[in-house]
Amino acid sequence: MKLANVISRKQSTARSTVRTLLTCGVLVISTQTWAVNLQQAVLQAQQNDPWLAGSTQKEQALKAQGTAADTLPNPEFSLGLLSVPSDGFAFNQEPMTQLKVGVKQMLTRGDSRTISRQRYNELAAQQPLLRQDRLALVKRNVTSLWMDLYSAKQSIALSMRQRAVLSQLIDIAQTNYAAVYASGQKRGTQSDVLEAQLSIAKLDDRISALHTFQRTAQANLCRWLAVEPNNNDDFRSVEGHAIIQTCQIDEADGAVLPLLAPLPELIKAEKLNRQAIAQILIAHPRVKAFHQAIVASSSDVRLAKAQYGPKWGVNASYAYRQDDDFNRSRADFWSVGVSVDLPIFSTKKQDNLLAVSHHQKESLRTDYRLLLREMFAELDSLHGQYAQVTQRIQHYDEVILSNIAEQKEVSIANFSHDYSSLSQATEVAVIELDAQLEQLKLINQQYKIQAQIAYFLPTQTLTNQAHSSRQNSSSNTLGDVRHLVSHQESHP
Numbered sequence: 001m002k003l004a005n006v007i008s009r010k011q012s013t014a015r016s017t018v019r020t021l022l023t024c025g026v027l028v029i030s031t032q033t034w035a036v037n038l039q040q041a042v043l044q045a046q047q048n049d050p051w052l053a054g055s056t057q058k059e060q061a062l063k064a065q066g067t068a069a070d071t072l073p074n075p076e077f078s079l080g081l082l083s084v085p086s087d088g089f090a091f092n093q094e095p096m097t098q099l100k101v102g103v104k105q106m107l108t109r110g111d112s113r114t115i116s117r118q119r120y121n122e123l124a125a126q127q128p129l130l131r132q133d134r135l136a137l138v139k140r141n142v143t144s145l146w147m148d149l150y151s152a153k154q155s156i157a158l159s160m161r162q163r164a165v166l167s168q169l170i171d172i173a174q175t176n177y178a179a180v181y182a183s184g185q186k187r188g189t190q191s192d193v194l195e196a197q198l199s200i201a202k203l204d205d206r207i208s209a210l211h212t213f214q215r216t217a218q219a220n221l222c223r224w225l226a227v228e229p230n231n232n233d234d235f236r237s238v239e240g241h242a243i244i245q246t247c248q249i250d251e252a253d254g255a256v257l258p259l260l261a262p263l264p265e266l267i268k269a270e271k272l273n274r275q276a277i278a279q280i281l282i283a284h285p286r287v288k289a290f291h292q293a294i295v296a297s298s299s300d301v302r303l304a305k306a307q308y309g310p311k312w313g314v315n316a317s318y319a320y321r322q323d324d325d326f327n328r329s330r331a332d333f334w335s336v337g338v339s340v341d342l343p344i345f346s347t348k349k350q351d352n353l354l355a356v357s358h359h360q361k362e363s364l365r366t367d368y369r370l371l372l373r374e375m376f377a378e379l380d381s382l383h384g385q386y387a388q389v390t391q392r393i394q395h396y397d398e399v400i401l402s403n404i405a406e407q408k409e410v411s412i413a414n415f416s417h418d419y420s421s422l423s424q425a426t427e428v429a430v431i432e433l434d435a436q437l438e439q440l441k442l443i444n445q446q447y448k449i450q451a452q453i454a455y456f457l458p459t460q461t462l463t464n465q466a467h468s469s470r471q472n473s474s475s476n477t478l479g480d481v482r483h484l485v486s487h488q489e490s491h492p
Contacts, residue, residue, distance in 0.1 A: 038146055038258045045142045045224035046135050055134070059127035066120030070113045076104040082319065092322040095330060102317030102335070110309035111302075119299035126292040132285035136455050138224065143451040145221045146258065151444040152214035153255055155437055159207045162433040163200060166426060170196045173422040196426045203433075218249050225249070257443075260450055263386075267453060272383055274376070280457060281375050290368050297361040304354040311341035379456050382449050389446045396439040404432050 046052070083096035091097055173193045266276055281287055319333035343350055411428045 038143065041146060041221075041225060042139045042142050044227075045138050048225070048227050049134065049138055051134055052131055055127045055131050059124045062120045062124035062127070066117040066124065069116035069120060072108070072113075073106050076106075078102040078104070078317070092324055095321070095324070098319040098321045098333065100317055100319040100333075102315060104313060104315040106313040107311065109311045110306035112306040115299055115303045115306060119296055119303065122292060122296040122299060126289045126296070129285045129289035129292060133289060136285070140451050140455045142221070142224050143258075143260070144448045145217060145224070147444050147447045147451075148217040149214065149221060149249075150255070150257060151440060152210055152217050154440055156207060156210045156214065158433060158436050158440070159203055159210060162429060163203050163207070165429050166196055166200050166203065169422055169425055169429070170200075193422065195423050199426050199430060203430075221249065258447070260447065261454065263450060263453060264457065267383060267386075267457070270387075272380055277376060277379060278372070281372055281379075283458065284375070284456060287368075287371060287375070290364075290371055294361065294364045294368060297357070297364050300357040301354070301361060304350070304357040307350050307353060308343060308347075310343075313339040313341070315339065375456065379453065382453050386446065386449045386453065389442055389449065393439060393442050393446065396435065396442065400435055401432075401439070404428070404435055408432060 078101070080100050082098045082100050083094060084091070085093050085097065091099075170193055173196065266273060315335075315337045317333075317335040319335070321330040321332055323329055408428050411425050414424070
């Protein structure tokens, strides 16, 4: 009887512990703010992006090339002996023998120099726009990868806490098994224990896969956060050494759900306003950079038209003659001339070059329209995905997880009074974990979509508000998982 009383008390205590573990949430989210950490990560990735340095070098190169194109060709100098007699090679023998020094300067056709410089400057003006687009892309990519890291860490936390729940269930089952075995009933509950242990083994495998996913997310994030050596260093001086420094990611990074800037009402509308979206996309740096390429192509047309003009040249020379044998002075000669290159026999070439520049410009105009169409289609698709994912998160919160919570309570009550088996309680725990992980996956997807939408919109920045403030709004994503957040920290 004493043994039975002890076992009964242990059963009651263990059941109470299991009930507490099952009824409380398993997703622990700290209330500290980590939006600042994400913002610092974005800034670090932007500051250490080698593409931006390369773009700056391209801009400087194009400007220098434009300056070089706006200069005259080098003059041609000549030096020669003219009319030297072949019978004696004497410089003063014949009056036509002379030492001639000349210079020749060719001019460019029309305003081709000015047009060429303007063209290169227009191409150089494309680079700052491309850098603005690159900054937005880096921000989007880093935010997306940070969300992968958050999803991996939270999935591991959910799985580990569910594993603890399953372990507690096994302890209860083994206690029950010992109790009924001591009482002589010998009810077969050991198979339920084996099934629960198998569930733990499968859960361990899932946790291992999640750790792999976390390491992959960290590696992908390090691609953007790694710091390279000084760009001014000679590459040969770093041969044999680490070109990219080690990327360190803190354990706290990605542990808390970030807070992104809310989407404007224009995007939250049921249907996008095509006219308003078109105005936003036209002002996008990526589109403006493409438009700048069209502007540069207009200069190509003007440059092709300038090739129809004549190409002028001027020349001057001085010829020195030596005095004759009787010391009679011979006058020196000055010569000045003008040359012109008329494209008379090359009109077919000029016509085709002009046609090429026209076709290239129209091709760019077509690509510009296609770019706008593709960007609008992508934004429209993201708009639909965001609305659908938000509805699914709300459905999980209001229907699926609520029903699982009710089923869990019934299963706990039955298991506490020996009305149900361990396998039923284990099945409910596994179903709850699957539902929580699926909703976490949807939240991750929702944040990624929001970051992608922010790429198309102006002045979309991360905010530094506390994560806990997000729980006070029913329209926020974190409010959609409020049933996952509970007092786990207050329980053993």
